[in-house]
Amino acid sequence: MEERIIRGGKKGQQTTQKNRINEDITGKEVRLIDIDGEQAGIVSLRDAQAMADEAGVDLVEISPNAEPPVCKVMDYGKFIFEKSKELKEQKKKQKQIQxxxxxxxxxxxxxxxxxxxxxxxxxxxxxxxxxxxxxxxxxxxxxxxxxxxxxxxxxxxxxxxxxxxxxxxxxxxxxxxxxxxxxxxx
The missing domain is CATH 3.30.110.10 (Translation initiation factor 3 (IF-3), C-terminal domain)
Structure with a gap:
């Protein structure tokens, strides 16, 4: 699996992207979770991509090692933002003893x-x-x-x-x- 580097935020800060999105996803079929979080079953990659395009969001590979891979229809930018927000909250809760x-x-x-x-x-x-x-x-x-x-x-x-x-x-x-x-x- 190839990792992409996304630049953003503070100057020189890099985050590695672990989830493949949209055209980067390989395979013929995927287990799809729709935008509401409901299981849509096993569908072809083309159909899953069409559903994501229709909703105006991204198709994100959540579990690449599963057979078939699990993908979710979601707004990837919002997903990354929420993840970084959670990490910041966890860091805030950790008190460093000096x-x-x-x-x-x-x-x-x-x-x-x-x-x-x-x-x-x-x-x-x-x-x-x-x-x-x-x-x-x-x-x-x-x-x-x-x-x-x-x-x-x-x-x-x-x-x-x-x-x-x-x-x-x-x-x-x-x-x-x-x-x-x-x-x-x-």
């Missing part, structure tokens, strides 16, 4: 802590995952317990809307990373 990162330091002040905590709360309530990074510099590496205490504080402050996916048990390089995911809404 990972948002907030960086803290072991000496993060209370004011800054509260601002960053509000941001984390907003991300988690929006359905995104959060990555909390504690970055150590210089002599701060000797006081890793401060970083763990800060992560525990964040964990307790956000336990009502999130759960911890991974909690660090050691420093990786010069940072500690904790992953949090939003709790499923009931």
């Amino acid at each position: 990972i948002k990162e907030i960086k803290f330091r072991p000496g993060t002040d209370d004011g800054d802590y509260n601002v960053k905590l509000r941001s984390l709360r907003k991300f988690l309530e929006g359905g995104d995952k959060a990555k909390i990074t504690i970055r150590f510099r210089g002599r701060e590496m000797a006081h890793q317990e401060i970083g763990i205490a800060l992560l525990n504080r964040i964990k307790t402050d956000l336990e009502d809307i999130s759960s911890v996916e991974s909690f660090p048990n050691r420093v990786e390089g010069r940072q500690m990373v904790m992953m949090m995911a939003p709790v499923a809404k009931k």
Whole structure:
């Protein structure tokens, strides 16, 4: 089966046409479904084409592998439009979860802590995952317990809307990373 490329829509966008229409349909007989969606039975390809021309629409091959092939009398442009509309609706319903990162330091002040905590709360309530990074510099590496205490504080402050996916048990390089995911809404 030969595939046609139809150009349209946004510049450079291509869609492949999977259904053969009108003169592209091969075979002597087809199982026909008329414009109302009713089974018309097995008819010759010429008769089916004549019915489509009479109705002013296209003859579209729906199931080419069936014996004989199943064809439907319909407006092909409208059919493609409806199909693309359905695909857009499906894409719209899919929510892509993103990972948002907030960086803290072991000496993060209370004011800054509260601002960053509000941001984390907003991300988690929006359905995104959060990555909390504690970055150590210089002599701060000797006081890793401060970083763990800060992560525990964040964990307790956000336990009502999130759960911890991974909690660090050691420093990786010069940072500690904790992953949090939003709790499923009931």
